[in-house]
Amino acid sequence: MVQIPKTPAxxxxxxxxxxxxxxxxxxxxxxxxxxxxxxxxxxxxRISEPTRRRVHEAARExxxxxxxxxxxxxxxxxRMVLMPxxxxxxxxxxSRFFSELQKALGHLDYTVVQYGSVGLRGDEAARAWxxxxxxAVLVPGADLGPQGVAVLKRSGARAVVTxxxxxxxxxxxxxxxxxxxxxxxxxxLYERGxxxxxVVVPEEAGLExxxxxxxxxxRRAVRGTEATVTELPLAxxxxxxxxxxxxxxxxxxxxxxxxxxxYAMLLMRALQDEGIxxxxxxxxxxxxxxxxGRLLRPRLSxxxxxxxxxxxxxxxxxxxxxxxxxxxxxxxxLDATPVHREST
Amino acid sequence: MVQIPKTPAxxxxxxxxxxxxxxxxxxxxxxxxxxxxxxxxxxxxRISEPTRRRVHEAARExxxxxxxxxxxxxxxxxRMVLMPxxxxxxxxxxSRFFSELQKALGHLDYTVVQYGSVGLRGDEAARAWxxxxxxAVLVPGADLGPQGVAVLKRSGARAVVTxxxxxxxxxxxxxxxxxxxxxxxxxxLYERGxxxxxVVVPEEAGLExxxxxxxxxxRRAVRGTEATVTELPLAxxxxxxxxxxxxxxxxxxxxxxxxxxxYAMLLMRALQDEGIxxxxxxxxxxxxxxxxGRLLRPRLSxxxxxxxxxxxxxxxxxxxxxxxxxxxxxxxxLDATPVHREST
DNA sequence: TTGAAAGCGTTACCAC
DNA sequence: GTGGTAACGCTTTCAA
Numbered sequence: 001m002v003q004i005p006k007t008p009a010x011x012x013x014x015x016x017x018x019x020x021x022x023x024x025x026x027x028x029x030x031x032x033x034x035x036x037x038x039x040x041x042x043x044x045x046r047i048s049e050p051t052r053r054r055v056h057e058a059a060r061e062x063x064x065x066x067x068x069x070x071x072x073x074x075x076x077x078x079r080m081v082l083m084p085x086x087x088x089x090x091x092x093x094x095s096r097f098f099s100e101l102q103k104a105l106g107h108l109d110y111t112v113v114q115y116g117s118v119g120l121r122g123d124e125a126a127r128a129w130x131x132x133x134x135x136a137v138l139v140p141g142a143d144l145g146p147q148g149v150a151v152l153k154r155s156g157a158r159a160v161v162t163x164x165x166x167x168x169x170x171x172x173x174x175x176x177x178x179x180x181x182x183x184x185x186x187x188x189l190y191e192r193g194x195x196x197x198x199v200v201v202p203e204e205a206g207l208e209x210x211x212x213x214x215x216x217x218x219r220r221a222v223r224g225t226e227a228t229v230t231e232l233p234l235a236x237x238x239x240x241x242x243x244x245x246x247x248x249x250x251x252x253x254x255x256x257x258x259x260x261x262x263y264a265m266l267l268m269r270a271l272q273d274e275g276i277x278x279x280x281x282x283x284x285x286x287x288x289x290x291x292x293g294r295l296l297r298p299r300l301s302x303x304x305x306x307x308x309x310x311x312x313x314x315x316x317x318x319x320x321x322x323x324x325x326x327x328x329x330x331x332x333x334l335d336a337t338p339v340h341r342e343s344t
Numbered sequence: 345m346v347q348i349p350k351t352p353a354x355x356x357x358x359x360x361x362x363x364x365x366x367x368x369x370x371x372x373x374x375x376x377x378x379x380x381x382x383x384x385x386x387x388x389x390r391i392s393e394p395t396r397r398r399v400h401e402a403a404r405e406x407x408x409x410x411x412x413x414x415x416x417x418x419x420x421x422x423r424m425v426l427m428p429x430x431x432x433x434x435x436x437x438x439s440r441f442f443s444e445l446q447k448a449l450g451h452l453d454y455t456v457v458q459y460g461s462v463g464l465r466g467d468e469a470a471r472a473w474x475x476x477x478x479x480a481v482l483v484p485g486a487d488l489g490p491q492g493v494a495v496l497k498r499s500g501a502r503a504v505v506t507x508x509x510x511x512x513x514x515x516x517x518x519x520x521x522x523x524x525x526x527x528x529x530x531x532x533l534y535e536r537g538x539x540x541x542x543v544v545v546p547e548e549a550g551l552e553x554x555x556x557x558x559x560x561x562x563r564r565a566v567r568g569t570e571a572t573v574t575e576l577p578l579a580x581x582x583x584x585x586x587x588x589x590x591x592x593x594x595x596x597x598x599x600x601x602x603x604x605x606x607y608a609m610l611l612m613r614a615l616q617d618e619g620i621x622x623x624x625x626x627x628x629x630x631x632x633x634x635x636x637g638r639l640l641r642p643r644l645s646x647x648x649x650x651x652x653x654x655x656x657x658x659x660x661x662x663x664x665x666x667x668x669x670x671x672x673x674x675x676x677x678l679d680a681t682p683v684h685r686e687s688t
Numbered sequence: 689t690t691g692a693a694a695g696c697g698t699t700a701c702c703a704c
Numbered sequence: 705g706t707g708g709t710a711a712c713g714c715t716t717t718c719a720a
Contacts (some may be wrong), residue, residue: 073714
């Protein structure tokens with residue numbers, strides 16, 4: 001029998017485990033320290049050119065990839081920015097916003113990671129995030145309490161930023177108050193002479209966080225006037241829309257804010273099928289300014305929403321990370337403007 | 345001068361760094377090993393009830409959160425499933441698919457993480473992912489070559505699954521061949537007597553990966569017949585659509601496959617504004633079966649796309665992880681069926 | 689210019 | 705039952 005000596009590094013075509021810097025060092029005939037110096041381009045230490053080449057060569061040959069966990073364990077910190085992945089599929093507005101933010105943070109050399117927090121809620125989720133020891137955490141929505149913020153900070157997060165309706169003790173807050181959207185729509189309708197305003201409230205789960213404030217915003221917009229606001233629960237579904245349209249005239253409404261452009265299209269179609277004149281008999285306004293709305297006939301009036309730009313927000317995060325002791329930022333960032341087209 | 349001894353654990357209300365299991369052990373008056381046993385509920389070792397309580401108490405008081413990096417470094421593996429975050433905002437179909445998958449993997453006790461790979465491409469991206477030592481990697485699109493797969497596997501990934509048009513050497517492949525979608529649309533139009541078929545090709549960046557195959561699919565569907573296929577570049581923009589509609593009659597087409605329902609709506613609107621009868625003069629079909637299409641008049645025919653269910657795919661990943669030596673799976677998973685409504 | 693060694697937070701093996 | 709100790713892969717200080 002011939003014994004084949006198995007040098008770990010060259011054992012076989014399918015090595016049992018990942019090559020380490022030790023393997024690289026061995027192959028290059030240098031110490032682990034030297035490998036680290038070369039691969040990280042450490043400025044303080046000069047390594048001879050031939051050595052550098054040998055190290056690089058060896059690393060390439062072995063397919064060496066540094067171990068992020070070991071590195072950040074040693075360093076005591078990472079550059080990971082964590083955000084929970086949205087539980088419900090996000091709309092185009094939000095998706096674009098996240099994409100941009102991700103890119104901008106990437107340019108600042110952060111690694112952005114979306115964490116799929118399945119069933120976790122509240123402090124449980126915060127603990128799960130904290131296990132990864134992110135340098136910053138961005139949390140949309142209201143999934144995080146003061147306790148959660150404390151947990152994250154204690155475990156090394158230098159910045160916790162919430163994107164939501166309310167600010168949370170200890171965290172930076174980008175206030176995205178959807179009441180503004182409703183307020184904008186409500187005022188637009190009121191100014192155009194409408195007095196009996198319906199507000200669509202989606203029945204789909206996960207939308208309450210937006211729907212409630214938008215409704216509330218409309219109420220505020222007409223508070224102290226003679227105008228009335230009627231809540232209209234609606235499922236995103238043709239039958240439900242038809243049913244609502246069928247009893248529309250009995251509701252005696254002269255306008256409706258349809259939550260967003262998609263619900264607006266759904267409802268508008270149903271109202272038109274019912275022979276209700278838009279905007280003469282009922283004015284319809286949506287929100288989000290999707291391309292969709294421009295294509296409808298009549299063209300759909302809407303509320304345009306502007307979220308903070310990626311680079312702007314990225315810089316805020318970066319500043320917060322660099323100076324964790326600074327006072328928490330508290331900034332309104334949801335900008336809403338009415339876009340008047342033909343449906344109102 | 346009175347020297348205040350700073351026990352790290354109780355130093356101040358704002359500890360400089362995260363509490364470790366050492367801190368918990370010290371506070372509970374036990375060893376680190378015992379802490380580990382208690383907090384991980386290690387079955388093999390029996391710990392007295394009072395000790396357990398003391399440990400839990402201490403952990404709670406300090407707000408102790410285990411350090412994932414240290415844990416997985418020690419364990420030599422993690423349960424992280426990594427997927428690159430989509431560079432362009434994904435549509436509702438894809439978003440829903442990912443949500444479901446994430447949930448299903450979560451139930452199998454995997455941690456799903458979307459990695460924001462900004463400008464990284466190909467093997468560079470693969471290396472960045474490999475640094476995290478994920479147990480499995482799911483890659484949509486064609487961003488990964490055989491080299492990349494090799495890197496990932498060498499660094500410990502037990503399963504690499506691609507979701508895309510082609511299978512990659514060494515990886516499991518869920519083949520999502522969008523030619524099927526085009527083929528489905530093309531055949532539908534042909535069967536309904538259409539012979540001069542236009543195919544919208546979006547000009548937006550990032551869509552080529554889908555648009556090309558969909559176009560190709562239409563070509564295949566009518567290969568060997570007298571039918572012709574005309575490529576129609578189109579930006580997602582009212583003006584572009586109007587311009588295309590203006591020269592529509594000169595194109596002498598009797599049908600168009602509009603890439604998806606959104607482009608279909610855009611084009612259909614422009615054609616209608618031009619006085620072109622749908623479906624009499626030109627049949628229009630979209631894809632993705634969005635709610636949108638049902639609301640248009642005429643109701644939009646479409647191609648319904650079914651992706652694999654979350655639990656199904658999660659189980660595939662799990663199996664692959666448990667048996668990395670098994671032969672790579674290679675399965676077609678994109679199911680397309682025509683939905684005939686009024687526009688064709 | 690290079691190497692030896694310590695230590696980051698965990699867990700698992702083996703004594704006590 | 706409980707506690708010491710080694711080891712995971714990496715970086716960095718110090719010494720040669």
